[in-house]
Amino acid sequence: DAGVTQSPTHLIKTRGQQVTLRCSPKSGHDTVSWYQQALGQGPQFIFQYYEEEERQRGNFPDRFSGHQFPNYSSELNVNALLLGDSALYLCASSRTGAAEAFFGQGTRLTVV
Amino acid sequence: ELKVEQNPLFLSMQEGKNYTIYCNYSTTSDRLYWYRQDPGKSLESLFVLLSNGAVKQEGRLMASLDTKARLSTLHITAAVHDLSATYFCAVDRDKIIFGKGTRLHILP
Secondary structure, eight states: OOOSEEEOSEEEEOTTOOEEEEEEOOTTOOEEEEEEEOTTSOOEEEEEEETTEEEEEOSOOTTEEEEEOTTSOEEEEEOSOOGGGOEEEEEEEEOTTOSOOEEOOOEEEEEO | OOOEEEEOSEEEEETTOOEEEEEEESSOOSEEEEEEEOTTOOEEEEEEEOSTTOEEEETTEEEEEETTTTEEEEEEOSOOGGGOEEEEEEEEESEEEEOOOEEEEEEO
């Protein structure tokens, strides 16, 4: 089992551009959540996807959007990038009703 | 709004000493998690606590949960340098809410 995998691992974008981050959940998991972790801070919940729909959303602007595919993989899209969007983006997967969520290795996004 | 507070935020301690990290949360929750994060790395799950009075131990780390007090503790016994990391507690209420983390530095 490969666990939760994210791609790419590192990314540099220019302010105003758009970015797509990808996540493949752990085998058997159907729920994917995305988090933003700024340097020196705790992860902040962005949103959660289940059955291809956004189930929960944190306090992030509409520039942040996502998608879940039939195979449960997920994408996080960020439009009109700001310098403040520079962070580690973490994906976590879980199985509905299970106690534990597993995190991927993250994507380090740098906006210049 | 669910809030999770950890203290201390920074901790520098000598090898061989014992210490406790505290995690308070503001509303009832189904689950409480403890994670470890090394610099530049992702989150490693340490403990999942599901019920009042739950206690789990792994090596030199022991976590406990008091749901009535809305308090969890992570106790470190006879610390070793390899335990240096940032430790997060997180509470699950449909979505996982993290504390700010405790940056632990263990001096050899």
